[in-house]
Amino acid sequence: MATELVHDIAHLGHVELLTPTPERSLWFFTEVMGMSVVSTEGDSVYLRTWDDYERHSLVLTAHGSSGIRRTALRASSEEALKRRVAAIEQAGLGIGWTEGRPGIGDTYVFTDPDGHELELYYASEWYTAPEDQQPALKNQPQRYPGKGVSPRRLDHVNFLAAQVGPNGDFVRDVLGARITEQILLEDTERTRYGARWLSFGNKSYDVVYTEDWTGTRGRLHHIAFATDTREDILRAADIMLENGVFIETGPHKHAIQQTFFLYVYEPGGNRIELCNPNTRLILAPDWRTVTWTEAERAKGQAWGLKTIESFHTHGTPPVG
């Protein structure tokens, strides 16, 4: 059955990531990833990728542990924002309006059923590059850094959840996404998903839920940054190697969604993915959710790499 698109959420805006090692994490995002600092406020550093039209892509906050504090989604219009807030309130998961971060207007905070904090906003100042960051081409917000990995954009967030099903339902039904692919586990007692991939537009996914084998709620599996090419990811692997950044698995191609990937842990412990989808897009308005069985999943990744064991256990903050 096709899931339909509501188009009220335009895209993933930015995330706030927590780190117990703020200096080392900042080194990772600036020197290894090649992102630039927009501002520092209190315990938080605001960072951006070079093709983000908004002010920032990542808020890095010093904290007692790792994890994700909040995930921001941009609505498609003021009306779309109101519609979604109403839907969230009806679902009983609203928290309330806040002032918004620098460059961002009124923001509505809520949680998903698993307890991950999200926020929704529409008003957003477009980024204007300072003199030394002016791009050569005017259809690009900031110059290409040519340093470290230099990803184009924050691409998606993958949450761990005690139960995947209700969270996927929430993002689909309340936020208006569609489920492009999912893993259906063998379970005689209930419908149980290993993971579900959700999309707000033509990207094949923007938000993912993966089952947390520890049964904990509200944890992060990873955040992902998109590179322009698969070669960028091969180079990124060299850069991680030279910088002593832990490579968990990859580069390889996912069977699900066919994304080319590399997974590393930033110094604070959060898993970071570098991903490249080639030019794959979901254009069909009546896209049919692709459901993978446990047996299909057991075949591993596209070219045969076994899914790494830590993929099911490592999340942030760590547990037990």
Place this chain on the structure above:
Amino acid sequence: MATELVHDIAHLGHVELLTPTPERSLWFFTEVMGMSVVSTEGDSVYLRTWDDYERHSLVLTAHGSSGIRRTALRASSEEALKRRVAAIEQAGLGIGWTEGRPGIGDTYVFTDPDGHELELYYASEWYTAPEDQQPALKNQPQRYPGKGVSPRRLDHVNFLAAQVGPNGDFVRDVLGARITEQILLEDTERTRYGARWLSFGNKSYDVVYTEDWTGTRGRLHHIAFATDTREDILRAADIMLENGVFIETGPHKHAIQQTFFLYVYEPGGNRIELCNPNTRLILAPDWRTVTWTEAERAKGQAWGLKTIESFHTHGTPPVG
């Protein structure tokens, strides 16, 4: 000023291309491009790229001259189809309903102000690959051919028009696209565009209008196929060279839209582009049209290649 998205048109569906040399053109699309034949009906051969979820991407029709007969757009739903047909009829450019091609349901035919024929449909059978074309991964409609250029999808259509402005307005206002980039020419008498790029979703463009210096109406500048990587386009250039296919210009990177490109003429004379956008997408719901001046345009392509002269004169069918 931001142009807003209506989302009633989901994507470019397929095009009907005319060729005076049907055998040679078919050789080009199957042996050089690596596309596969779905069926042959009368003077038309139905062809497809490997990642098209619909039945076909290209209808190649034997004809007295080259050119494009019709461009098909898929609506987002039955309701969206009705809404757009009403808008087209109100604009006075409707022709009427037809039965639709194989695999496609009821179809509404109309023209743009310049006279290019278009069609709009919603009902569409999903492609089921025959036994020998079954893909290894179930989230892909057909196996990757690994032969010739092997592009992923039909990407966009670029029309020549006697006047660019009104055609861009029509696609924006009547079909519900947004203008992502455009060239504004110096003209003391009227607002005159050299070209306008229009998008229905997150792709940076789906339809383009370029000024026809001959003043003729209804001609084709090119149709474009998207490859997964820029390397695919470098390889494509080798393949064109080995097969004696005329390379007009490229590979290089466009300044406008930043697309990596290669332009060739298929044996029937129609210009074919191979394009790769890296992972660039238009995610901003309030995207601000990028307007290039004549002076900016005169700088040539992104890395300095001068725009080739034939770009302004070669169209199909040829004129005088």
Place this chain on the structure above:
Amino acid sequence: MATELVHDIAHLGHVELLTPTPERSLWFFTEVMGMSVVSTEGDSVYLRTWDDYERHSLVLTAHGSSGIRRTALRASSEEALKRRVAAIEQAGLGIGWTEGRPGIGDTYVFTDPDGHELELYYASEWYTAPEDQQPALKNQPQRYPGKGVSPRRLDHVNFLAAQVGPNGDFVRDVLGARITEQILLEDTERTRYGARWLSFGNKSYDVVYTEDWTGTRGRLHHIAFATDTREDILRAADIMLENGVFIETGPHKHAIQQTFFLYVYEPGGNRIELCNPNTRLILAPDWRTVTWTEAERAKGQAWGLKTIESFHTHGTPPVG
């Protein structure tokens, strides 16, 4: 200590591979790899890669089992050929002169200490492409096929040997290669190498010996074909997947020699590597052999992939 180059061996010429499934193996080399058939003689099919200046790169021979029958090396001149034959005879490993294969002149057959059969020749007819294989550029022997993997050349042979040390010594001392890298195992009783990589010119290796854990003699670990880019290898992985060819491991980057690799089994059971060295070359005339310890080796490949277990056990022909 630097190993010096004698330059009497110019390069690896071709190999004769044995297969118990000749039809399926031929399908693999022509349809999946995109190599072309030069001739068929008796039980053997002569095949070539597109950038081989000689007549053929691979002789595929129907046989009761898999494995490598013979490896051919081209001498640098008639005098170099004579010098090496004298050295081989002095080493007591000569077999004698034969007539040579089609396109190849007088050939001297011998074995390495482990019993692998090799041959040495100088006279070699340059390949002339038939009409339908004429390249567009005259500095290329044959047109680029644009079909399947389309590797540029046969790159190297990796032999399994009961004892690696003496075989590496033989190729270095008797044939005049240098050992560019090697693995030194921990062994309290004797100097024992896990593997040694030998080079005749600027390529970082042409012949490799790897320890056969089964203690068998004369077996093949793999033959390797070089592609132009790493992207070619990522594409090759897709092509293998679509064609149901078993992928053993990769794509990934070797720590030793830094080669980007993909290992598959052709239908006859022989392991085939697709390799890409980027532009790495051994230019130093006083190159210092890089020796890896067992502990260093235990770290796995460059980006952390564990060396696959079958790498130490799968060879052809199979044993017990």
Place this chain on the structure above:
Amino acid sequence: MATELVHDIAHLGHVELLTPTPERSLWFFTEVMGMSVVSTEGDSVYLRTWDDYERHSLVLTAHGSSGIRRTALRASSEEALKRRVAAIEQAGLGIGWTEGRPGIGDTYVFTDPDGHELELYYASEWYTAPEDQQPALKNQPQRYPGKGVSPRRLDHVNFLAAQVGPNGDFVRDVLGARITEQILLEDTERTRYGARWLSFGNKSYDVVYTEDWTGTRGRLHHIAFATDTREDILRAADIMLENGVFIETGPHKHAIQQTFFLYVYEPGGNRIELCNPNTRLILAPDWRTVTWTEAERAKGQAWGLKTIESFHTHGTPPVG
């Protein structure tokens, strides 16, 4: 007719480049190219690429004008050095022994017939990376910088010469190279070459002579640095664009030698090429010089790009 290899010259060692804008040129080589500084002595800065096993690849010297002061070649052994010095002295082009640069032993200085200064040495200290430049893999001399273009090595030098023929003869006959490709011009009075490409080993060329249309002697056409991939060169074009470095032509593929190229001018005016040969090597010991006619050359580069006019006129130092 095949030209044979003597193997007395191992490879191009380093070059001394002159610049009238030393600060800007140093910015180019460190910030844009991503090379690292080894030392500064007087008016010269010693720089290196990350995969150079020797101490330095480039000596950048402040001077009244641009150009190349000296090109250093490393001999294959002390004996090879003596043999070549004897041959040079016999040719009457020797200048004499000098002490050698930092890290380099006794060095013999001479000129080619056109007057370009060259030097020959054997003794060379291997580079040892400081703590912060230690590579992760021990078969690499220095860590991969991941900054700017980051080329692997200095690849070749292309000299302008009033007459190409005698200079190619000199490098072939006196230094022991072979001519892998050349352009033979139409001239009724004498044998006249447009350019000749010479190789000392398996690389397809190390030194090139191109005819100087101004008739001046001793000028530089360009020096070239090799990148690992063609993608690296596409990225380099973006980096040049962002940094305001003048791109003369490319990226494109040369018909001759099939090298993928990008030409820029460093701020001092010297032309710099970024080149990638894919995995093409000259392995044939009896390689047959490929001779291109003027008519063949007129077709332009491999994929049709016309050879840029400044290619025949821009050299350093500039003339009248």
